[in-house]
Amino acid sequence: MSDSPSAASPITVHLAYLLAQANREINRQLETRLRTEGVPVEQWRILKVLSDGNGRSMGDLAEAALLNHPTLTKTIDRMVANSLVYRISDPGDRRKVLIFCSDRGKALVRRLVPLALDQEAFLSENYGGKAMAQLKRLLETLIDRTG
Amino acid sequence: MSDSPSAASPITVHLAYLLAQANREINRQLETRLRTEGVPVEQWRILKVLSDGNGRSMGDLAEAALLNHPTLTKTIDRMVANSLVYRISDPGDRRKVLIFCSDRGKALVRRLVPLALDQEAFLSENYGGKAMAQLKRLLETLIDRTG
């Protein structure tokens, strides 16, 4: 009898809430790490995705970087202004625009990757590599099953 | 030898990325459910926290609802305009403002709770109650250990 009969369950037991809370916290940690290079988390995701040298359409990139379409357009505008990426009209389908990472962007990614890996290492240490692997696996299947 | 030696690990293996992705997905699902009542997820969180009848200071509420301070101020402005909550200056510390849920707000929460529980039920079914419990536990400890 730990609760009175009418005690409603708090929102803190909802998966949606816990995910939002954890995401907020981890995102903040990453944000402060990336602040060294003055790069927002969204731009880090975009750059990392593009860093393999392949171009991506806006649609694919939006999906990969977890951004809405118009938001991505404007973020890419800013990144083009900073010479981090560039647009090329897709020769095969002229509705599409391919985004590529510039040399400057690639150099930035090389400085960013260690910062992100630092976070992973930090989490592994303070949270446990086992728990982390388990959590990642559960998140992946959650995304697969509902996304 | 599944990867070439120089293959960089994709961003999709980072915990920060997986959390962002899962959060985005689950949040969207919740959003569409709450759309029935036209309530943004952030307001749902605020209302649910306040629905026990106790007042909260802006600071406590911001923490509980996962919002920054100025964002909360303006969100509460909107909710006051909609008569969902009201402000009362804290008698014990006049720097503080206590936020309470109005009757209208409470009635709304009663319609919202089933929508949120529906999501939990849906997830339990399509993802597994076991996996869900495990995921919740892992998220809680992650938050404890890093937050």
Place this chain on the structure above:
DNA sequence: TCCGGAATGTTGAATTTTCAACTGTTGAAG
């Protein structure tokens, strides 16, 4: 008592995101 620093919220400007509407392109049906 009075001062000054810390805590609590709010505000206004600037930035960012979102929504809906729009342009241009493709592909398939007739």
Place this chain on the structure above:
DNA sequence: CTTCAACAGTTGAAAATTCAACATTCCGGA
């Protein structure tokens, strides 16, 4: 061939968020 619906991306206005600066109140020490 045309035509037209669907697709890809952008745009401009509106809404929301963030940042920095600003009150106001509290509290501890001179």
